[in-house]
Amino acid sequence: MSDHDTPAGDPTGHVPAVPEEPIANPGLPEHTWRPTDVDEHSEKRAERQVAAMYLASMVCVVLFVVVYFTADIGDNWTTFLGLGASTVGLGVTLAAALLLIGAGTIQWARKLMSDHEISELRHPARSSDEDRAEVLEKLAAGGEDSGIGRRPLIRNTLLGSVGLLGAPALVMLWDLGPTNAKVTAEQPYPGAGLEHTVWSKGMKVVRDVVGTPVRVSDLEIGDLVNGEPEAIFPTQENGQPALHGVALQVAKSKAAVVVVRMDPGDITPGEGRENWSVDGIVCYSKICTHVGCPISLYERTTHHLLCPCHQSTFDLSDSGRVVFGPAGRHLPQLPLDVDDEGYLIARSDFTEPVGPSFWERDTKDIGDQGEADL
Amino acid sequence: MHLLNRTAGRISRHRRRPIAGALLLLLGLLTAGALYTAVLSPANAAKTQSDTELAEQGRKLFLVGCSTCHGTNGEGVTTLRGNQLGPSLVGVGAAAVDFQVGTGRMPMAQAGAQAPSKPEAYDQDEIDALAAYVASLGPGPAVPNSSDYSLDNMTDEAQEAAIVRGGQIFLTNCTACHNFEGSGGAMPEGGSAPKIRGVEPKYIYEALLTGPSNMPSFSNGNLTPEEKRDVIAYLGSLNDSADYGGFGMGGLGPVAEGLIAWVGGIGILVGFAIWIAAHTTRTNKKKVQA
Numbered sequence: 001m002s003d004h005d006t007p008a009g010d011p012t013g014h015v016p017a018v019p020e021e022p023i024a025n026p027g028l029p030e031h032t033w034r035p036t037d038v039d040e041h042s043e044k045r046a047e048r049q050v051a052a053m054y055l056a057s058m059v060c061v062v063l064f065v066v067v068y069f070t071a072d073i074g075d076n077w078t079t080f081l082g083l084g085a086s087t088v089g090l091g092v093t094l095a096a097a098l099l100l101i102g103a104g105t106i107q108w109a110r111k112l113m114s115d116h117e118i119s120e121l122r123h124p125a126r127s128s129d130e131d132r133a134e135v136l137e138k139l140a141a142g143g144e145d146s147g148i149g150r151r152p153l154i155r156n157t158l159l160g161s162v163g164l165l166g167a168p169a170l171v172m173l174w175d176l177g178p179t180n181a182k183v184t185a186e187q188p189y190p191g192a193g194l195e196h197t198v199w200s201k202g203m204k205v206v207r208d209v210v211g212t213p214v215r216v217s218d219l220e221i222g223d224l225v226n227g228e229p230e231a232i233f234p235t236q237e238n239g240q241p242a243l244h245g246v247a248l249q250v251a252k253s254k255a256a257v258v259v260v261r262m263d264p265g266d267i268t269p270g271e272g273r274e275n276w277s278v279d280g281i282v283c284y285s286k287i288c289t290h291v292g293c294p295i296s297l298y299e300r301t302t303h304h305l306l307c308p309c310h311q312s313t314f315d316l317s318d319s320g321r322v323v324f325g326p327a328g329r330h331l332p333q334l335p336l337d338v339d340d341e342g343y344l345i346a347r348s349d350f351t352e353p354v355g356p357s358f359w360e361r362d363t364k365d366i367g368d369q370g371e372a373d374l
Numbered sequence: 375m376h377l378l379n380r381t382a383g384r385i386s387r388h389r390r391r392p393i394a395g396a397l398l399l400l401l402g403l404l405t406a407g408a409l410y411t412a413v414l415s416p417a418n419a420a421k422t423q424s425d426t427e428l429a430e431q432g433r434k435l436f437l438v439g440c441s442t443c444h445g446t447n448g449e450g451v452t453t454l455r456g457n458q459l460g461p462s463l464v465g466v467g468a469a470a471v472d473f474q475v476g477t478g479r480m481p482m483a484q485a486g487a488q489a490p491s492k493p494e495a496y497d498q499d500e501i502d503a504l505a506a507y508v509a510s511l512g513p514g515p516a517v518p519n520s521s522d523y524s525l526d527n528m529t530d531e532a533q534e535a536a537i538v539r540g541g542q543i544f545l546t547n548c549t550a551c552h553n554f555e556g557s558g559g560a561m562p563e564g565g566s567a568p569k570i571r572g573v574e575p576k577y578i579y580e581a582l583l584t585g586p587s588n589m590p591s592f593s594n595g596n597l598t599p600e601e602k603r604d605v606i607a608y609l610g611s612l613n614d615s616a617d618y619g620g621f622g623m624g625g626l627g628p629v630a631e632g633l634i635a636w637v638g639g640i641g642i643l644v645g646f647a648i649w650i651a652a653h654t655t656r657t658n659k660k661k662v663q664a
Contacts, residue, residue, distance in 0.1 A: 032657070034654070034655060034657065035659075037657075037661055038657055038661050039659075077618060079616045083616055083617050083620050083621060084618040084619055084620060087620045088621075091620060106650055110654065208546045209542045209543050209546045210601065215595070218593075218595025218596060219593070219595060219596055220591060220593040220596070222585045222590055223585075223591050223592065224591075224592070224596075225596060226547050260590065296547075296550040297561065299562070299565075299588040300585055300588055300589065300590045301588050302588070306561070306562055308559075311562070324562075
């Protein structure tokens with residue numbers, strides 16, 4: 001321990017004056033040179049390295065063009081190491097071309113460009129008081145010049161005209177698509193509008209993709225069917241009118257259902273929904289009530305249906321009640337019945353709008369919903 | 375003796391044609407032969423014996439390996455608290471046993487949300503015995519034949535069409551849980567939908583039939599045998615085809631790929647930058663002033 005560390009122990013009783021710079025500024029260390037600075041051979045070599053990288057980059061670009069025109073894509077694509085030759089080739093050559101330009105430039109900067117250390121003092125971010133005063137003065141002078149304070153008529157009309165420029169945007173956005181009220185009133189295709197789907201009384205439930213109707217006796221407990229109304233798969237036999245284009249897409253996306261069969265004893269029917277299931281077969285909308293993802297992650301032992309987007313979970317044995325997740329409403333249930341041939345049919349359309357909430361939606365409790373159109 | 379001879383003689387007298395004796399002999403031989411073949415032949419005896427014997431052998435295996443959870447008669451075990459230790463196996467069929475034991479899911483190593491696939495504990499003969507025993511408990515789906523899911527006797531165009539159809543069925547019914555490439559995915563409460571690419575077609579068929587664990591079933595009334603065959607053909611085509619888009623990273627989907635790109639890709643760039651800044655060659659030589 002030295003005396004410097006314990007000034008309080010100084011017998012003279014006064015603190016020694018602190019020198020201006022307690023530790024002398026050592027300054028920058030002496031500059032050391034790079035091999036390329038002192039050795040002409042290594043300088044030449046570095047130069048060649050940089051040029052070689054730029055040249056290799058050019059080669060890669062040429063290879064890119066070659067791959068683009070030689071590697072087959074489409075049905076009969078070329079493979080490379082079990083991967084798509086075109087995708088891999090284009091990706092690797094373009095990445096290498098860019099990387100080589102970057103690497104060459106770094107090599108150039110670090111080996112050949114000057115590397116003298118410089119120091120630059122940091123300046124405060126705040127402007128000087130004089131500058132600030134000057135700016136404020138100029139702003140005030142400008143305001144005075146324009147007379148905006150003295151001429152409220154001009155000021156107010158200017159504000160009004162700029163504000164009203166929002167109107168064209170609003171009108172154009174408004175007209176991007178027909179409003180729900182208009183679609184519902186005009187009914188351009190069956191089940192148009194947010195409140196209704198293409199389901200109707202007596203419409204058969206068919207399997208998605210294959211379009212075959214679902215016979216009650218064919219389903220076993222634990223079976224799951226991803227279903228659609230037969231209107232989506234019109235045939236000669238069912239005599240449904242064919243939908244096309246947007247109408248078909250809209251109808252299909254709104255009417256998708258999941259049909260599951262469970263032990264009838266497991267079902268807790270909602271109020272007024274006692275006869276909506278057939279021998280333990282229940283049918284729910286496949287569209288999540290949160291933001292409308294299609295759901296069919298079904299667990300047969302818990303009867304839970306899980307939405308993969310935000311983990312909303314619905315209990316299909318209990319009126320589609322939300323048991324977990326952000327969904328705010330139960331899953332709409334489709335009332336089921338059996339026709340004379342033993343096929344599953346709908347008793348009516350859904351009794352409430354399917355999918356996520358919207359402004360005009362009229363939410364009713366389960367007990368207040370009857371079977372529509374019955 | 376005399377009487378017997380006389381009786382025989384009387385019968386003989388009643389015969390109308392000498393050929394009748396030969397016919398009777400032939401009939402007797404045929405009857406004896408048929409009876410022997412149907413009931414008494416050693417080969418058939420082994421077969422009829424083996425069905426019951428196989429089930430009996432399976433019962434012995436069952437009592438040792440399965441009955442702790444599934445009960446000594448496969449009736450299932452419920453604990454005092456009402457939890458189910460193992461479900462009843464009445465009516466699950468041979469297909470369920472072949473799937474669960476053949477993929478190593480059963481016997482379970484420990485209770486849990488789900489039985490994971492692991493190296494199987496029984497060989498195929500033992501599995502057949504167990505399956506025969508469980509099938510004898512109640513009617514259920516049988517183990518499918520390879521002809522049920524094979525496309526071998528179809529033309530190329532028909533195979534192509536089957537694969538396309540199977541793909542559509544797969545994307546509608548299976549993708550939600552098993553991922554669009556069959557890579558599997560997470561399920562609630564610690565469960566997961568397993569990866570189904572590279573799984574033997576027989577086990578896929580059995581899983582569809584029986585709905586293992588929490589999976590819904592796709593019985594033959596629900597998804598026809600031809601549709602099952604097409605789905606299996608589509609999965610096979612996924613295995614056979616190369617990755618068109620380059621390295622597939624397991625086909626786990628955009629989240630996993632994004633994670634790899636951001637963490638792996640940017641990590642490499644950061645490491646590269648640090649490496650560049652840390653490596654500068656200096657020399658002790660002084661520059662010769664010109």
